[in-house]
Amino acid sequence: MEEAIRSSMLTKRFGSVTAVNGLDLLVKKGTIFGLVGPDGAGKTTTIRMLCGILLPDEGEAFVGGYNTVAQGERLKEYIGYMPQRFSLYGDLTVMENLEFYAEIYQVPRQVRREKIKKLLAFSNLTAHVGKLADQLSGGMKQKLALSCNLIHTPAYLFLDEPTTGVDPVARREFWKILFGLKNQGTTIFVSTPYMDEAERCDEVGLMYNGNIMRLDKPENMIMGFERELLSVSVDNIFKARDYAGELPYVEDVYIYGEELHIIADDFKYARDRLVLDFKDKKITTFDIKKISPSLEDVFITSVREMKKGIGGKQGD
Ligand SMILES: Nc1ncnc2c1ncn2[C@@H]1O[C@H](COP(=O)(O)OP(=O)(O)OP(=O)(O)O)[C@@H](O)[C@H]1O
Numbered sequence: 201m202e203e204a205i206r207s208s209m210l211t212k213r214f215g216s217v218t219a220v221n222g223l224d225l226l227v228k229k230g231t232i233f234g235l236v237g238p239d240g241a242g243k244t245t246t247i248r249m250l251c252g253i254l255l256p257d258e259g260e261a262f263v264g265g266y267n268t269v270a271q272g273e274r275l276k277e278y279i280g281y282m283p284q285r286f287s288l289y290g291d292l293t294v295m296e297n298l299e300f301y302a303e304i305y306q307v308p309r310q311v312r313r314e315k316i317k318k319l320l321a322f323s324n325l326t327a328h329v330g331k332l333a334d335q336l337s338g339g340m341k342q343k344l345a346l347s348c349n350l351i352h353t354p355a356y357l358f359l360d361e362p363t364t365g366v367d368p369v370a371r372r373e374f375w376k377i378l379f380g381l382k383n384q385g386t387t388i389f390v391s392t393p394y395m396d397e398a399e400r401c402d403e404v405g406l407m408y409n410g411n412i413m414r415l416d417k418p419e420n421m422i423m424g425f426e427r428e429l430l431s432v433s434v435d436n437i438f439k440a441r442d443y444a445g446e447l448p449y450v451e452d453v454y455i456y457g458e459e460l461h462i463i464a465d466d467f468k469y470a471r472d473r474l475v476l477d478f479k480d481k482k483i484t485t486f487d488i489k490k491i492s493p494s495l496e497d498v499f500i501t502s503v504r505e506m507k508k509g510i511g512g513k514q515g516d
Contacts, residue, residue: 209259234401290334339370
């Protein structure tokens with residue numbers, strides 16, 4: 201296994217807030233690592249430390265063998281970093297933006313044209329070279345931003361929520377590009393709020409309150425979900441959610457799309473009792489069935505357990 205990214209006890213504090221708390225990570229070369237977690241979990245701070253932009257208070261990290269602090273300048277040649285709000289120049293065209301970043305990254309002039317041509321083809325932007333960046337759709341803007349970050353052919357790519365706010369079709373297309381990069385050997389470290397994207401990563405870390413609470417392949421996380429999960433369709437979802445939360449045989453309950461997801465020890469017992477208990481409360485049950493968990497179920501329940509663990513109040 202060739203190591204690409206490693207951190208040990210990486211810590212960052214902002215005043216009394218510990219944004220990242222003793223993070224130990226290991227990402228293999230040529231893989232996609234996904235960092236998932238609620239707002240404020242510490243994802244951006246982690247990425248910024250790994251890119252050598254933010255100094256850790258404790259611990260250390262290495263990317264491609266380079267120490268992110270002591271060799272931070274050297275490291276910049278090998279990494280691409282796309283922050284949540286990457287600045288494209290709206291009044292420059294697609295081509296001009298790429299040329300601008302080629303200049304910034306000092307891409308040798310003799311290879312610039314060829315490199316830009318390849319990136320445009322790779323990201324399906326060839327037909328739009330003359331358009332102003334401001335006139336592109338959200339998905340195209342993100343692809344252009346990614347292309348600008350790939351102009352110097354980085355071996356390690358850090359993407360902070362690169363597809364937030366982008367429509368599902370454009371998100372899929374963006375991920376096709378990421379898979380293409382992975383196949384060429386690029387290591388990708390990406391934070392995302394989308395579970396379908398997390399499922400596409402080789403490994404996923406669930407971050408909460410500055411800690412990685414779980415770290416595994418997505419399929420292992422799903423397999424490790426050992427409780428019974430019920431999907432329940434009712435006429436009054438909020439009333440049903442609040443009531444189910446008080447029932448002794450219900451371990452957890454949350455709203456999942458149009459349905460209630462209920463976790464219990466014993467499916468048959470919970471199903472039979474729920475229908476009766478809901479009826480008593482004048483809640484009509486349209487459908488109730490056992491389902492396999494998705495990665496989203498794993499994350500929702502993990503975060504809820506963590507919140508309970510630290511005495512926090514549960515949300516949805
Ligand atoms: N420059 C800063 N000054 C003070 N506090 C900060 C700073 N940057 C981050 N924090 C705090 O550190 C914690 C982690 O923030 P961070 O931005 O890393 O989380 P995140 O998981 O990326 O969330 P989001 O997706 O909302 O950006 C939060 O409590 C945040 O308020």
